[in-house]
Amino acid sequence: MSAYEPSQLPGLELPGPVFAPAAPGTLDWTRLAAELNTEGVAVTPPLLSPEQCAELRELFDHPTAFRSTVTMARHRFGEGLYRYFAYPLPELVQDLRERLYPPLALIANEWARRLGQPAFAPDHEGLVEACAAAGQLRPTPLLLRYGRGGYNCLHQDVYGDLTFPLQVAIMLDRPDEDFTGGESVFVEQRPRAQSRPLVRRPTQGQGLIFTVDHRPVRSVRGWSRVTLRHGVSAVLSGERHVLGVIFHDAR
Numbered sequence: 001m002s003a004y005e006p007s008q009l010p011g012l013e014l015p016g017p018v019f020a021p022a023a024p025g026t027l028d029w030t031r032l033a034a035e036l037n038t039e040g041v042a043v044t045p046p047l048l049s050p051e052q053c054a055e056l057r058e059l060f061d062h063p064t065a066f067r068s069t070v071t072m073a074r075h076r077f078g079e080g081l082y083r084y085f086a087y088p089l090p091e092l093v094q095d096l097r098e099r100l101y102p103p104l105a106l107i108a109n110e111w112a113r114r115l116g117q118p119a120f121a122p123d124h125e126g127l128v129e130a131c132a133a134a135g136q137l138r139p140t141p142l143l144l145r146y147g148r149g150g151y152n153c154l155h156q157d158v159y160g161d162l163t164f165p166l167q168v169a170i171m172l173d174r175p176d177e178d179f180t181g182g183e184s185v186f187v188e189q190r191p192r193a194q195s196r197p198l199v200r201r202p203t204q205g206q207g208l209i210f211t212v213d214h215r216p217v218r219s220v221r222g223w224s225r226v227t228l229r230h231g232v233s234a235v236l237s238g239e240r241h242v243l244g245v246i247f248h249d250a251r
Ligand SMILES: O=C(O)CCC(=O)C(=O)O
Pocket: 144, 152, 157, 168, 169, 184, 230, 231, 232, 242, 243, 244, 245
């Protein structure tokens, strides 16, 4: 049986296209929700144009846009560099965060109901307020850059007690043209079962929506928690850039 019950996820619509010049119309949230329920990972149509991808990629070299920079090898997180944006976020990033959040909150709230957890605010402003009340005040959207040999160890982006369970990563480069290798890797851990690997290869502008920490999956007696970690396999050549949109803020 599929864990997805469409009748429990009403109104999964965006008000309009989300920066989707190559894919006019709304995102198909019914499909995305079904994919998230069954796989924990969903691939969107392009959310950014090639020009917008280039604009964000170039921002990487403007230090004033960021609150901090992490050299991944120093923390044994992998190999590469990432930078957390400072507030106020670039308009494009702020807009994506605000517009992607409401439909994701519907999915997150269905998950919370299944797991007996409190609901999240319906809009992003409400989530940011709840984060502030929990002492999580620092912005989490980030840009990542990997060169040849770069990779990202399996991890979860948990930054405090308040975790919104879905996040988005948008591919800014063209796989097989700008870089090779560098697949998006996910490992799912079900209770009393061996881990399940998933690999995705988004094209430029496409977003991956995925579980931050865990999601509910049907079990014999109701719902059990399935844990997901994400990472990136080694980049074999070229440079790979990604925009990470995490919705909760950090302590
Ligand atoms: O580079 C990637 O694809 C992974 C980025 C990541 O870890 C994130 O967006 O949280």
